Amino acid sequence: MGAAGPHVRDLQHRLNATGHWHGPITGTFDSVTATAVKAFQVQRSIDIDGICGPVTWSLLIEAGQRLGDRLLYLRTPHLRGDDAAEVQRMLSTLGFTVGRIDGIWGLLTSAALADFQLNMGLGGDGVCGGQTLQTLQRLVRPLGDASVVAHITESQRLESAGGLLAGRRIAVGEAGGLEPVTASVRREIGRNGAEVLTVHHPDWSAQAAQVNRFGAAVYIGFEVKPASPSISFFQGRHFVSRAGQKLAADIAHRLEPMFGAIPTNGMGLPMLRESSMPAVLCRFERIDLLLERNREVADVVAQSTRDLLSDLQVASSLSE
Structure with a gap:
Protein backbone atom coordinates (compact mmCIF):
# COMPACT_ATOMS: atom_id res chain seq x y z
CA MET A 1 0.00 0.00 0.00
CA GLY A 2 1.35 3.41 -0.99
CA ALA A 3 3.81 2.14 -3.60
CA ALA A 4 3.95 4.32 -6.69
CA GLY A 5 5.68 4.36 -10.04
CA PRO A 6 5.72 2.76 -13.50
CA HIS A 7 5.51 -0.75 -11.99
CA VAL A 8 2.18 0.09 -10.33
CA ARG A 9 0.96 1.70 -13.53
CA ASP A 10 1.86 -1.54 -15.37
CA LEU A 11 -0.05 -3.53 -12.76
CA GLN A 12 -3.14 -1.36 -13.19
CA HIS A 13 -2.98 -1.68 -16.98
CA ARG A 14 -2.84 -5.48 -16.64
CA LEU A 15 -5.75 -5.47 -14.20
CA ASN A 16 -7.67 -3.35 -16.70
CA ALA A 17 -6.96 -5.87 -19.46
CA THR A 18 -8.47 -8.65 -17.33
CA GLY A 19 -11.59 -6.61 -16.51
CA HIS A 20 -10.70 -5.89 -12.90
CA TRP A 21 -9.84 -2.19 -13.21
CA HIS A 22 -12.39 0.42 -14.22
CA GLY A 23 -10.97 3.76 -13.15
CA PRO A 24 -8.14 6.01 -14.28
CA ILE A 25 -4.59 4.64 -14.30
CA THR A 26 -2.96 6.44 -11.37
CA GLY A 27 0.33 4.64 -10.84
CA THR A 28 -0.33 4.55 -7.08
CA PHE A 29 -1.13 1.37 -5.16
CA ASP A 30 -4.14 2.43 -3.10
CA SER A 31 -7.20 0.67 -1.66
CA VAL A 32 -8.85 0.58 -5.11
CA THR A 33 -5.82 -1.21 -6.53
CA ALA A 34 -5.76 -3.67 -3.63
CA THR A 35 -9.46 -4.42 -4.18
CA ALA A 36 -8.83 -5.06 -7.88
CA VAL A 37 -5.91 -7.37 -7.04
CA LYS A 38 -8.14 -9.31 -4.63
CA ALA A 39 -10.82 -9.69 -7.29
CA PHE A 40 -8.23 -11.11 -9.69
CA GLN A 41 -6.94 -13.47 -7.00
CA VAL A 42 -10.48 -14.72 -6.38
CA GLN A 43 -10.95 -15.38 -10.10
CA ARG A 44 -7.68 -17.32 -10.30
CA SER A 45 -8.27 -19.32 -7.08
CA ILE A 46 -5.08 -18.25 -5.30
CA ASP A 47 -4.48 -16.77 -1.85
CA ILE A 48 -6.48 -13.56 -1.45
CA ASP A 49 -4.33 -10.93 0.25
CA GLY A 50 -4.53 -7.90 -2.06
CA ILE A 51 -0.75 -8.01 -2.57
CA CYS A 52 0.82 -8.42 -5.99
CA GLY A 53 3.46 -11.00 -5.17
CA PRO A 54 5.25 -13.43 -7.52
CA VAL A 55 2.31 -15.81 -7.98
CA THR A 56 -0.23 -13.04 -8.65
CA TRP A 57 2.14 -11.21 -11.02
CA SER A 58 2.91 -14.38 -12.99
CA LEU A 59 -0.78 -15.12 -13.41
CA LEU A 60 -1.47 -11.55 -14.51
CA ILE A 61 1.13 -11.95 -17.24
CA GLU A 62 -0.40 -15.29 -18.26
CA ALA A 63 -3.87 -13.73 -18.34
CA GLY A 64 -2.62 -11.25 -20.91
CA GLN A 65 -1.65 -13.98 -23.40
CA ARG A 66 -4.40 -13.87 -26.00
CA LEU A 67 -5.13 -16.81 -28.28
CA GLY A 68 -3.46 -16.31 -31.65
CA ASP A 69 -1.05 -13.57 -30.57
CA ARG A 70 1.96 -15.93 -30.50
CA LEU A 71 3.11 -19.36 -31.62
CA LEU A 72 2.69 -22.09 -29.01
CA TYR A 73 5.35 -24.80 -29.01
CA LEU A 74 7.43 -26.94 -26.68
CA ARG A 75 10.37 -25.11 -25.10
CA THR A 76 12.20 -24.82 -21.78
CA PRO A 77 10.95 -23.23 -19.63
CA HIS A 78 7.48 -24.17 -20.78
CA LEU A 79 5.25 -21.49 -22.25
CA ARG A 80 2.36 -20.52 -19.97
CA GLY A 81 -0.78 -18.53 -20.46
CA ASP A 82 -4.51 -18.42 -21.00
CA ARG A 89 -9.29 -27.29 -23.62
CA MET A 90 -10.01 -27.61 -27.33
CA LEU A 91 -7.71 -30.59 -27.77
CA SER A 92 -9.27 -32.30 -24.75
CA THR A 93 -12.76 -31.64 -26.09
CA LEU A 94 -11.76 -33.38 -29.32
CA GLY A 95 -10.48 -36.41 -27.41
CA PHE A 96 -6.73 -35.78 -27.39
CA THR A 97 -4.80 -36.42 -24.17
CA VAL A 98 -3.20 -33.20 -22.91
CA GLY A 99 -2.93 -34.17 -19.25
CA ARG A 100 -4.32 -31.41 -17.10
CA ILE A 101 -5.78 -28.25 -18.57
CA ASP A 102 -3.39 -26.02 -16.66
CA GLY A 103 -2.14 -23.47 -19.16
CA ILE A 104 1.37 -24.97 -19.17
CA TRP A 105 2.61 -26.10 -22.60
CA GLY A 106 4.40 -29.32 -21.67
CA LEU A 107 5.25 -32.64 -23.32
CA LEU A 108 1.72 -34.07 -23.26
CA THR A 109 0.20 -30.95 -24.78
CA SER A 110 2.85 -30.80 -27.51
CA ALA A 111 2.34 -34.48 -28.35
CA ALA A 112 -1.44 -34.08 -28.37
CA LEU A 113 -1.21 -31.14 -30.77
CA ALA A 114 1.15 -33.04 -33.08
CA ASP A 115 -1.28 -35.99 -33.05
CA PHE A 116 -4.15 -33.65 -33.91
CA GLN A 117 -2.14 -32.12 -36.76
CA LEU A 118 -1.30 -35.53 -38.19
CA ASN A 119 -4.97 -36.51 -38.07
CA MET A 120 -5.89 -33.32 -39.92
CA GLY A 121 -3.07 -33.45 -42.48
CA LEU A 122 -1.33 -30.42 -40.99
CA GLY A 123 2.19 -31.83 -40.82
CA GLY A 124 2.53 -32.72 -37.13
CA ASP A 125 5.27 -30.30 -36.06
CA GLY A 126 3.65 -29.62 -32.67
CA VAL A 127 3.61 -25.85 -33.25
CA CYS A 128 0.26 -24.13 -32.81
CA GLY A 129 0.10 -21.43 -35.47
CA GLY A 130 -2.71 -19.77 -37.39
CA GLN A 131 -3.81 -22.69 -39.58
CA THR A 132 -3.79 -25.21 -36.70
CA LEU A 133 -5.69 -22.80 -34.48
CA GLN A 134 -8.35 -22.13 -37.12
CA THR A 135 -8.87 -25.86 -37.63
CA LEU A 136 -9.18 -26.45 -33.88
CA GLN A 137 -11.73 -23.66 -33.47
CA ARG A 138 -13.78 -24.86 -36.45
CA LEU A 139 -14.04 -28.40 -35.08
CA VAL A 140 -14.68 -27.44 -31.45
CA ARG A 141 -17.26 -24.71 -32.06
CA PRO A 142 -20.25 -27.09 -32.49
CA LEU A 143 -19.26 -29.14 -29.43
CA GLY A 144 -19.30 -26.47 -26.73
CA ASP A 145 -17.33 -27.01 -23.51
CA ALA A 146 -17.00 -30.79 -23.33
CA SER A 147 -13.47 -31.03 -21.96
CA VAL A 148 -13.82 -34.44 -20.29
CA VAL A 149 -10.76 -36.33 -21.53
CA ALA A 150 -8.43 -34.59 -19.08
CA HIS A 151 -10.51 -35.88 -16.16
CA ILE A 152 -10.62 -39.40 -17.56
CA THR A 153 -6.84 -39.42 -18.01
CA GLU A 154 -6.25 -38.53 -14.37
CA SER A 155 -8.51 -41.33 -13.16
CA GLN A 156 -6.97 -43.90 -15.50
CA ARG A 157 -3.50 -43.07 -14.21
CA LEU A 158 -4.54 -43.89 -10.65
CA GLU A 159 -6.63 -46.90 -11.59
CA SER A 160 -3.52 -48.57 -12.96
CA ALA A 161 -2.00 -48.29 -9.49
CA GLY A 162 -4.48 -50.77 -8.04
CA GLY A 163 -5.96 -50.46 -4.55
CA LEU A 164 -2.71 -50.88 -2.63
CA LEU A 165 0.11 -48.58 -1.58
CA ALA A 166 2.64 -51.38 -1.99
CA GLY A 167 5.00 -50.59 -4.81
CA ARG A 168 3.51 -47.14 -5.47
CA ARG A 169 5.44 -43.86 -5.39
CA ILE A 170 3.98 -41.26 -3.04
CA ALA A 171 5.43 -37.79 -2.43
CA VAL A 172 5.09 -35.76 0.77
CA GLY A 173 6.32 -32.18 1.09
CA GLU A 174 6.51 -29.11 3.28
CA ALA A 175 7.85 -25.58 2.90
CA GLY A 176 9.73 -25.33 6.19
CA GLY A 177 9.46 -26.31 9.85
CA LEU A 178 7.28 -29.40 9.42
CA GLU A 179 9.92 -32.11 9.01
CA PRO A 180 8.47 -34.16 11.93
CA VAL A 181 5.11 -34.31 10.15
CA THR A 182 6.49 -35.43 6.81
CA ALA A 183 8.74 -37.94 8.57
CA SER A 184 5.72 -39.49 10.29
CA VAL A 185 3.77 -39.62 7.04
CA ARG A 186 6.75 -41.20 5.27
CA ARG A 187 7.02 -43.91 7.93
CA GLU A 188 3.30 -44.66 7.91
CA ILE A 189 2.94 -44.82 4.14
CA GLY A 190 6.23 -46.69 3.85
CA ARG A 191 4.91 -49.26 6.33
CA ASN A 192 2.23 -49.99 3.73
CA GLY A 193 4.91 -50.82 1.17
CA ALA A 194 5.02 -47.57 -0.80
CA GLU A 195 8.16 -45.79 -1.95
CA VAL A 196 7.97 -42.34 -0.39
CA LEU A 197 9.78 -39.15 -1.37
CA THR A 198 9.86 -36.32 1.18
CA VAL A 199 10.51 -32.85 -0.20
CA HIS A 200 11.62 -29.88 1.90
CA HIS A 201 11.75 -26.64 -0.08
CA PRO A 202 10.28 -23.15 0.43
CA ASP A 203 9.55 -22.85 -3.31
CA TRP A 204 6.42 -24.82 -4.18
CA SER A 205 7.26 -24.79 -7.89
CA ALA A 206 10.60 -26.43 -7.11
CA GLN A 207 8.72 -29.07 -5.12
CA ALA A 208 6.37 -29.72 -8.05
CA ALA A 209 9.31 -30.20 -10.41
CA GLN A 210 10.94 -32.65 -8.01
CA VAL A 211 7.84 -34.82 -7.46
CA ASN A 212 7.15 -34.83 -11.21
CA ARG A 213 10.64 -36.21 -11.84
CA PHE A 214 10.05 -38.79 -9.11
CA GLY A 215 6.91 -39.97 -10.90
CA ALA A 216 4.67 -39.89 -7.83
CA ALA A 217 1.12 -41.21 -8.07
CA VAL A 218 -0.10 -38.82 -5.35
CA TYR A 219 1.36 -35.78 -3.56
CA ILE A 220 0.41 -34.51 -0.09
CA GLY A 221 1.79 -31.16 1.08
CA PHE A 222 1.75 -29.52 4.51
CA GLU A 223 1.97 -25.85 5.44
CA VAL A 224 1.33 -23.70 8.51
CA LYS A 225 -0.38 -20.44 7.62
CA PRO A 226 -1.94 -17.81 9.92
CA ALA A 227 -5.41 -18.32 8.53
CA SER A 228 -8.23 -20.80 8.83
CA PRO A 229 -7.15 -24.42 8.21
CA SER A 230 -7.99 -25.83 4.78
CA ILE A 231 -7.20 -28.70 2.46
CA SER A 232 -6.87 -27.68 -1.18
CA PHE A 233 -6.81 -29.50 -4.51
CA PHE A 234 -6.11 -28.22 -8.03
CA GLN A 235 -8.84 -26.29 -9.79
CA GLY A 236 -8.23 -24.21 -12.88
CA ARG A 237 -10.53 -22.33 -15.23
CA HIS A 238 -11.22 -25.47 -17.33
CA PHE A 239 -10.21 -28.34 -15.05
CA VAL A 240 -10.85 -29.72 -11.57
CA SER A 241 -8.75 -32.57 -10.20
CA ARG A 242 -11.52 -34.98 -9.20
CA ALA A 243 -9.08 -37.37 -7.56
CA GLY A 244 -7.48 -34.51 -5.64
CA GLN A 245 -10.90 -33.28 -4.60
CA LYS A 246 -11.84 -36.73 -3.32
CA LEU A 247 -8.58 -37.12 -1.42
CA ALA A 248 -8.93 -33.66 0.17
CA ALA A 249 -12.49 -34.39 1.30
CA ASP A 250 -11.53 -37.74 2.80
CA ILE A 251 -8.55 -36.32 4.72
CA ALA A 252 -10.67 -33.43 6.00
CA HIS A 253 -13.37 -35.83 7.19
CA ARG A 254 -10.90 -38.04 9.04
CA LEU A 255 -9.13 -35.06 10.65
CA GLU A 256 -12.33 -33.45 11.94
CA PRO A 257 -12.29 -35.22 15.34
CA MET A 258 -8.78 -33.83 15.95
CA PHE A 259 -8.94 -30.33 14.45
CA GLY A 260 -12.64 -29.57 13.98
CA ALA A 261 -14.29 -28.98 10.60
CA ILE A 262 -11.73 -28.24 7.88
CA PRO A 263 -13.02 -26.79 4.59
CA THR A 264 -11.76 -28.11 1.26
CA ASN A 265 -11.35 -25.87 -1.77
CA GLY A 266 -10.10 -25.91 -5.33
CA MET A 267 -7.12 -23.60 -5.87
CA GLY A 268 -4.61 -22.73 -8.57
CA LEU A 269 -1.58 -22.55 -6.26
CA PRO A 270 1.74 -23.44 -7.93
CA MET A 271 2.21 -26.79 -6.15
CA LEU A 272 -1.28 -27.96 -7.05
CA ARG A 273 -1.21 -26.63 -10.59
CA GLU A 274 2.30 -27.65 -11.60
CA SER A 275 2.32 -31.20 -10.19
CA SER A 276 1.37 -33.81 -12.80
CA MET A 277 -0.41 -36.06 -10.29
CA PRO A 278 -3.41 -35.57 -7.96
CA ALA A 279 -2.14 -33.31 -5.18
CA VAL A 280 -3.51 -31.81 -1.98
CA LEU A 281 -2.13 -29.07 0.25
CA CYS A 282 -3.05 -29.37 3.94
CA ARG A 283 -2.85 -26.02 5.71
CA PHE A 284 -2.97 -25.69 9.49
CA GLU A 285 -3.14 -22.61 11.68
CA ARG A 286 -1.38 -23.95 14.79
CA ILE A 287 1.98 -25.66 14.41
CA ASP A 288 1.96 -26.85 18.04
CA LEU A 289 -1.28 -28.78 17.60
CA LEU A 290 -0.15 -30.22 14.28
CA LEU A 291 3.16 -31.45 15.72
CA GLU A 292 1.37 -32.88 18.74
CA ARG A 293 -0.96 -34.93 16.52
CA ASN A 294 1.44 -35.66 13.68
CA ARG A 295 1.28 -39.45 14.12
CA GLU A 296 -2.50 -39.45 13.89
CA VAL A 297 -2.28 -37.14 10.87
CA ALA A 298 0.15 -39.56 9.24
CA ASP A 299 -2.25 -42.44 9.80
CA VAL A 300 -5.11 -40.43 8.24
CA VAL A 301 -3.05 -39.56 5.17
CA ALA A 302 -2.03 -43.19 4.66
CA GLN A 303 -5.62 -44.43 5.01
CA SER A 304 -7.04 -41.76 2.71
CA THR A 305 -4.42 -42.34 0.02
CA ARG A 306 -4.96 -46.10 0.13
CA ASP A 307 -8.74 -45.63 -0.04
CA LEU A 308 -8.45 -43.27 -3.01
CA LEU A 309 -6.53 -45.85 -5.02
CA SER A 310 -8.88 -48.61 -3.90
CA ASP A 311 -12.10 -46.71 -4.75
CA LEU A 312 -10.86 -45.85 -8.22
CA GLN A 313 -9.87 -49.45 -8.86
CA VAL A 314 -13.34 -50.64 -7.80
CA ALA A 315 -15.01 -48.03 -10.03
CA SER A 316 -12.87 -49.16 -12.94
CA SER A 317 -13.81 -52.83 -12.38
CA LEU A 318 -17.53 -52.02 -12.23
CA SER A 319 -17.39 -50.00 -15.45
CA GLU A 320 -15.80 -52.96 -17.22
Whole structure:
Protein backbone atom coordinates (compact mmCIF):
# COMPACT_ATOMS: atom_id res chain seq x y z
CA MET A 1 0.00 0.00 0.00
CA GLY A 2 1.35 3.41 -0.99
CA ALA A 3 3.81 2.14 -3.60
CA ALA A 4 3.95 4.32 -6.69
CA GLY A 5 5.68 4.36 -10.04
CA PRO A 6 5.72 2.76 -13.50
CA HIS A 7 5.51 -0.75 -11.99
CA VAL A 8 2.18 0.09 -10.33
CA ARG A 9 0.96 1.70 -13.53
CA ASP A 10 1.86 -1.54 -15.37
CA LEU A 11 -0.05 -3.53 -12.76
CA GLN A 12 -3.14 -1.36 -13.19
CA HIS A 13 -2.98 -1.68 -16.98
CA ARG A 14 -2.84 -5.48 -16.64
CA LEU A 15 -5.75 -5.47 -14.20
CA ASN A 16 -7.67 -3.35 -16.70
CA ALA A 17 -6.96 -5.87 -19.46
CA THR A 18 -8.47 -8.65 -17.33
CA GLY A 19 -11.59 -6.61 -16.51
CA HIS A 20 -10.70 -5.89 -12.90
CA TRP A 21 -9.84 -2.19 -13.21
CA HIS A 22 -12.39 0.42 -14.22
CA GLY A 23 -10.97 3.76 -13.15
CA PRO A 24 -8.14 6.01 -14.28
CA ILE A 25 -4.59 4.64 -14.30
CA THR A 26 -2.96 6.44 -11.37
CA GLY A 27 0.33 4.64 -10.84
CA THR A 28 -0.33 4.55 -7.08
CA PHE A 29 -1.13 1.37 -5.16
CA ASP A 30 -4.14 2.43 -3.10
CA SER A 31 -7.20 0.67 -1.66
CA VAL A 32 -8.85 0.58 -5.11
CA THR A 33 -5.82 -1.21 -6.53
CA ALA A 34 -5.76 -3.67 -3.63
CA THR A 35 -9.46 -4.42 -4.18
CA ALA A 36 -8.83 -5.06 -7.88
CA VAL A 37 -5.91 -7.37 -7.04
CA LYS A 38 -8.14 -9.31 -4.63
CA ALA A 39 -10.82 -9.69 -7.29
CA PHE A 40 -8.23 -11.11 -9.69
CA GLN A 41 -6.94 -13.47 -7.00
CA VAL A 42 -10.48 -14.72 -6.38
CA GLN A 43 -10.95 -15.38 -10.10
CA ARG A 44 -7.68 -17.32 -10.30
CA SER A 45 -8.27 -19.32 -7.08
CA ILE A 46 -5.08 -18.25 -5.30
CA ASP A 47 -4.48 -16.77 -1.85
CA ILE A 48 -6.48 -13.56 -1.45
CA ASP A 49 -4.33 -10.93 0.25
CA GLY A 50 -4.53 -7.90 -2.06
CA ILE A 51 -0.75 -8.01 -2.57
CA CYS A 52 0.82 -8.42 -5.99
CA GLY A 53 3.46 -11.00 -5.17
CA PRO A 54 5.25 -13.43 -7.52
CA VAL A 55 2.31 -15.81 -7.98
CA THR A 56 -0.23 -13.04 -8.65
CA TRP A 57 2.14 -11.21 -11.02
CA SER A 58 2.91 -14.38 -12.99
CA LEU A 59 -0.78 -15.12 -13.41
CA LEU A 60 -1.47 -11.55 -14.51
CA ILE A 61 1.13 -11.95 -17.24
CA GLU A 62 -0.40 -15.29 -18.26
CA ALA A 63 -3.87 -13.73 -18.34
CA GLY A 64 -2.62 -11.25 -20.91
CA GLN A 65 -1.65 -13.98 -23.40
CA ARG A 66 -4.40 -13.87 -26.00
CA LEU A 67 -5.13 -16.81 -28.28
CA GLY A 68 -3.46 -16.31 -31.65
CA ASP A 69 -1.05 -13.57 -30.57
CA ARG A 70 1.96 -15.93 -30.50
CA LEU A 71 3.11 -19.36 -31.62
CA LEU A 72 2.69 -22.09 -29.01
CA TYR A 73 5.35 -24.80 -29.01
CA LEU A 74 7.43 -26.94 -26.68
CA ARG A 75 10.37 -25.11 -25.10
CA THR A 76 12.20 -24.82 -21.78
CA PRO A 77 10.95 -23.23 -19.63
CA HIS A 78 7.48 -24.17 -20.78
CA LEU A 79 5.25 -21.49 -22.25
CA ARG A 80 2.36 -20.52 -19.97
CA GLY A 81 -0.78 -18.53 -20.46
CA ASP A 82 -4.51 -18.42 -21.00
CA ASP A 83 -3.90 -19.07 -24.70
CA ALA A 84 -2.17 -22.37 -23.85
CA ALA A 85 -5.06 -23.35 -21.57
CA GLU A 86 -7.58 -22.64 -24.32
CA VAL A 87 -5.74 -24.84 -26.82
CA GLN A 88 -5.54 -27.59 -24.17
CA ARG A 89 -9.29 -27.29 -23.62
CA MET A 90 -10.01 -27.61 -27.33
CA LEU A 91 -7.71 -30.59 -27.77
CA SER A 92 -9.27 -32.30 -24.75
CA THR A 93 -12.76 -31.64 -26.09
CA LEU A 94 -11.76 -33.38 -29.32
CA GLY A 95 -10.48 -36.41 -27.41
CA PHE A 96 -6.73 -35.78 -27.39
CA THR A 97 -4.80 -36.42 -24.17
CA VAL A 98 -3.20 -33.20 -22.91
CA GLY A 99 -2.93 -34.17 -19.25
CA ARG A 100 -4.32 -31.41 -17.10
CA ILE A 101 -5.78 -28.25 -18.57
CA ASP A 102 -3.39 -26.02 -16.66
CA GLY A 103 -2.14 -23.47 -19.16
CA ILE A 104 1.37 -24.97 -19.17
CA TRP A 105 2.61 -26.10 -22.60
CA GLY A 106 4.40 -29.32 -21.67
CA LEU A 107 5.25 -32.64 -23.32
CA LEU A 108 1.72 -34.07 -23.26
CA THR A 109 0.20 -30.95 -24.78
CA SER A 110 2.85 -30.80 -27.51
CA ALA A 111 2.34 -34.48 -28.35
CA ALA A 112 -1.44 -34.08 -28.37
CA LEU A 113 -1.21 -31.14 -30.77
CA ALA A 114 1.15 -33.04 -33.08
CA ASP A 115 -1.28 -35.99 -33.05
CA PHE A 116 -4.15 -33.65 -33.91
CA GLN A 117 -2.14 -32.12 -36.76
CA LEU A 118 -1.30 -35.53 -38.19
CA ASN A 119 -4.97 -36.51 -38.07
CA MET A 120 -5.89 -33.32 -39.92
CA GLY A 121 -3.07 -33.45 -42.48
CA LEU A 122 -1.33 -30.42 -40.99
CA GLY A 123 2.19 -31.83 -40.82
CA GLY A 124 2.53 -32.72 -37.13
CA ASP A 125 5.27 -30.30 -36.06
CA GLY A 126 3.65 -29.62 -32.67
CA VAL A 127 3.61 -25.85 -33.25
CA CYS A 128 0.26 -24.13 -32.81
CA GLY A 129 0.10 -21.43 -35.47
CA GLY A 130 -2.71 -19.77 -37.39
CA GLN A 131 -3.81 -22.69 -39.58
CA THR A 132 -3.79 -25.21 -36.70
CA LEU A 133 -5.69 -22.80 -34.48
CA GLN A 134 -8.35 -22.13 -37.12
CA THR A 135 -8.87 -25.86 -37.63
CA LEU A 136 -9.18 -26.45 -33.88
CA GLN A 137 -11.73 -23.66 -33.47
CA ARG A 138 -13.78 -24.86 -36.45
CA LEU A 139 -14.04 -28.40 -35.08
CA VAL A 140 -14.68 -27.44 -31.45
CA ARG A 141 -17.26 -24.71 -32.06
CA PRO A 142 -20.25 -27.09 -32.49
CA LEU A 143 -19.26 -29.14 -29.43
CA GLY A 144 -19.30 -26.47 -26.73
CA ASP A 145 -17.33 -27.01 -23.51
CA ALA A 146 -17.00 -30.79 -23.33
CA SER A 147 -13.47 -31.03 -21.96
CA VAL A 148 -13.82 -34.44 -20.29
CA VAL A 149 -10.76 -36.33 -21.53
CA ALA A 150 -8.43 -34.59 -19.08
CA HIS A 151 -10.51 -35.88 -16.16
CA ILE A 152 -10.62 -39.40 -17.56
CA THR A 153 -6.84 -39.42 -18.01
CA GLU A 154 -6.25 -38.53 -14.37
CA SER A 155 -8.51 -41.33 -13.16
CA GLN A 156 -6.97 -43.90 -15.50
CA ARG A 157 -3.50 -43.07 -14.21
CA LEU A 158 -4.54 -43.89 -10.65
CA GLU A 159 -6.63 -46.90 -11.59
CA SER A 160 -3.52 -48.57 -12.96
CA ALA A 161 -2.00 -48.29 -9.49
CA GLY A 162 -4.48 -50.77 -8.04
CA GLY A 163 -5.96 -50.46 -4.55
CA LEU A 164 -2.71 -50.88 -2.63
CA LEU A 165 0.11 -48.58 -1.58
CA ALA A 166 2.64 -51.38 -1.99
CA GLY A 167 5.00 -50.59 -4.81
CA ARG A 168 3.51 -47.14 -5.47
CA ARG A 169 5.44 -43.86 -5.39
CA ILE A 170 3.98 -41.26 -3.04
CA ALA A 171 5.43 -37.79 -2.43
CA VAL A 172 5.09 -35.76 0.77
CA GLY A 173 6.32 -32.18 1.09
CA GLU A 174 6.51 -29.11 3.28
CA ALA A 175 7.85 -25.58 2.90
CA GLY A 176 9.73 -25.33 6.19
CA GLY A 177 9.46 -26.31 9.85
CA LEU A 178 7.28 -29.40 9.42
CA GLU A 179 9.92 -32.11 9.01
CA PRO A 180 8.47 -34.16 11.93
CA VAL A 181 5.11 -34.31 10.15
CA THR A 182 6.49 -35.43 6.81
CA ALA A 183 8.74 -37.94 8.57
CA SER A 184 5.72 -39.49 10.29
CA VAL A 185 3.77 -39.62 7.04
CA ARG A 186 6.75 -41.20 5.27
CA ARG A 187 7.02 -43.91 7.93
CA GLU A 188 3.30 -44.66 7.91
CA ILE A 189 2.94 -44.82 4.14
CA GLY A 190 6.23 -46.69 3.85
CA ARG A 191 4.91 -49.26 6.33
CA ASN A 192 2.23 -49.99 3.73
CA GLY A 193 4.91 -50.82 1.17
CA ALA A 194 5.02 -47.57 -0.80
CA GLU A 195 8.16 -45.79 -1.95
CA VAL A 196 7.97 -42.34 -0.39
CA LEU A 197 9.78 -39.15 -1.37
CA THR A 198 9.86 -36.32 1.18
CA VAL A 199 10.51 -32.85 -0.20
CA HIS A 200 11.62 -29.88 1.90
CA HIS A 201 11.75 -26.64 -0.08
CA PRO A 202 10.28 -23.15 0.43
CA ASP A 203 9.55 -22.85 -3.31
CA TRP A 204 6.42 -24.82 -4.18
CA SER A 205 7.26 -24.79 -7.89
CA ALA A 206 10.60 -26.43 -7.11
CA GLN A 207 8.72 -29.07 -5.12
CA ALA A 208 6.37 -29.72 -8.05
CA ALA A 209 9.31 -30.20 -10.41
CA GLN A 210 10.94 -32.65 -8.01
CA VAL A 211 7.84 -34.82 -7.46
CA ASN A 212 7.15 -34.83 -11.21
CA ARG A 213 10.64 -36.21 -11.84
CA PHE A 214 10.05 -38.79 -9.11
CA GLY A 215 6.91 -39.97 -10.90
CA ALA A 216 4.67 -39.89 -7.83
CA ALA A 217 1.12 -41.21 -8.07
CA VAL A 218 -0.10 -38.82 -5.35
CA TYR A 219 1.36 -35.78 -3.56
CA ILE A 220 0.41 -34.51 -0.09
CA GLY A 221 1.79 -31.16 1.08
CA PHE A 222 1.75 -29.52 4.51
CA GLU A 223 1.97 -25.85 5.44
CA VAL A 224 1.33 -23.70 8.51
CA LYS A 225 -0.38 -20.44 7.62
CA PRO A 226 -1.94 -17.81 9.92
CA ALA A 227 -5.41 -18.32 8.53
CA SER A 228 -8.23 -20.80 8.83
CA PRO A 229 -7.15 -24.42 8.21
CA SER A 230 -7.99 -25.83 4.78
CA ILE A 231 -7.20 -28.70 2.46
CA SER A 232 -6.87 -27.68 -1.18
CA PHE A 233 -6.81 -29.50 -4.51
CA PHE A 234 -6.11 -28.22 -8.03
CA GLN A 235 -8.84 -26.29 -9.79
CA GLY A 236 -8.23 -24.21 -12.88
CA ARG A 237 -10.53 -22.33 -15.23
CA HIS A 238 -11.22 -25.47 -17.33
CA PHE A 239 -10.21 -28.34 -15.05
CA VAL A 240 -10.85 -29.72 -11.57
CA SER A 241 -8.75 -32.57 -10.20
CA ARG A 242 -11.52 -34.98 -9.20
CA ALA A 243 -9.08 -37.37 -7.56
CA GLY A 244 -7.48 -34.51 -5.64
CA GLN A 245 -10.90 -33.28 -4.60
CA LYS A 246 -11.84 -36.73 -3.32
CA LEU A 247 -8.58 -37.12 -1.42
CA ALA A 248 -8.93 -33.66 0.17
CA ALA A 249 -12.49 -34.39 1.30
CA ASP A 250 -11.53 -37.74 2.80
CA ILE A 251 -8.55 -36.32 4.72
CA ALA A 252 -10.67 -33.43 6.00
CA HIS A 253 -13.37 -35.83 7.19
CA ARG A 254 -10.90 -38.04 9.04
CA LEU A 255 -9.13 -35.06 10.65
CA GLU A 256 -12.33 -33.45 11.94
CA PRO A 257 -12.29 -35.22 15.34
CA MET A 258 -8.78 -33.83 15.95
CA PHE A 259 -8.94 -30.33 14.45
CA GLY A 260 -12.64 -29.57 13.98
CA ALA A 261 -14.29 -28.98 10.60
CA ILE A 262 -11.73 -28.24 7.88
CA PRO A 263 -13.02 -26.79 4.59
CA THR A 264 -11.76 -28.11 1.26
CA ASN A 265 -11.35 -25.87 -1.77
CA GLY A 266 -10.10 -25.91 -5.33
CA MET A 267 -7.12 -23.60 -5.87
CA GLY A 268 -4.61 -22.73 -8.57
CA LEU A 269 -1.58 -22.55 -6.26
CA PRO A 270 1.74 -23.44 -7.93
CA MET A 271 2.21 -26.79 -6.15
CA LEU A 272 -1.28 -27.96 -7.05
CA ARG A 273 -1.21 -26.63 -10.59
CA GLU A 274 2.30 -27.65 -11.60
CA SER A 275 2.32 -31.20 -10.19
CA SER A 276 1.37 -33.81 -12.80
CA MET A 277 -0.41 -36.06 -10.29
CA PRO A 278 -3.41 -35.57 -7.96
CA ALA A 279 -2.14 -33.31 -5.18
CA VAL A 280 -3.51 -31.81 -1.98
CA LEU A 281 -2.13 -29.07 0.25
CA CYS A 282 -3.05 -29.37 3.94
CA ARG A 283 -2.85 -26.02 5.71
CA PHE A 284 -2.97 -25.69 9.49
CA GLU A 285 -3.14 -22.61 11.68
CA ARG A 286 -1.38 -23.95 14.79
CA ILE A 287 1.98 -25.66 14.41
CA ASP A 288 1.96 -26.85 18.04
CA LEU A 289 -1.28 -28.78 17.60
CA LEU A 290 -0.15 -30.22 14.28
CA LEU A 291 3.16 -31.45 15.72
CA GLU A 292 1.37 -32.88 18.74
CA ARG A 293 -0.96 -34.93 16.52
CA ASN A 294 1.44 -35.66 13.68
CA ARG A 295 1.28 -39.45 14.12
CA GLU A 296 -2.50 -39.45 13.89
CA VAL A 297 -2.28 -37.14 10.87
CA ALA A 298 0.15 -39.56 9.24
CA ASP A 299 -2.25 -42.44 9.80
CA VAL A 300 -5.11 -40.43 8.24
CA VAL A 301 -3.05 -39.56 5.17
CA ALA A 302 -2.03 -43.19 4.66
CA GLN A 303 -5.62 -44.43 5.01
CA SER A 304 -7.04 -41.76 2.71
CA THR A 305 -4.42 -42.34 0.02
CA ARG A 306 -4.96 -46.10 0.13
CA ASP A 307 -8.74 -45.63 -0.04
CA LEU A 308 -8.45 -43.27 -3.01
CA LEU A 309 -6.53 -45.85 -5.02
CA SER A 310 -8.88 -48.61 -3.90
CA ASP A 311 -12.10 -46.71 -4.75
CA LEU A 312 -10.86 -45.85 -8.22
CA GLN A 313 -9.87 -49.45 -8.86
CA VAL A 314 -13.34 -50.64 -7.80
CA ALA A 315 -15.01 -48.03 -10.03
CA SER A 316 -12.87 -49.16 -12.94
CA SER A 317 -13.81 -52.83 -12.38
CA LEU A 318 -17.53 -52.02 -12.23
CA SER A 319 -17.39 -50.00 -15.45
CA GLU A 320 -15.80 -52.96 -17.22
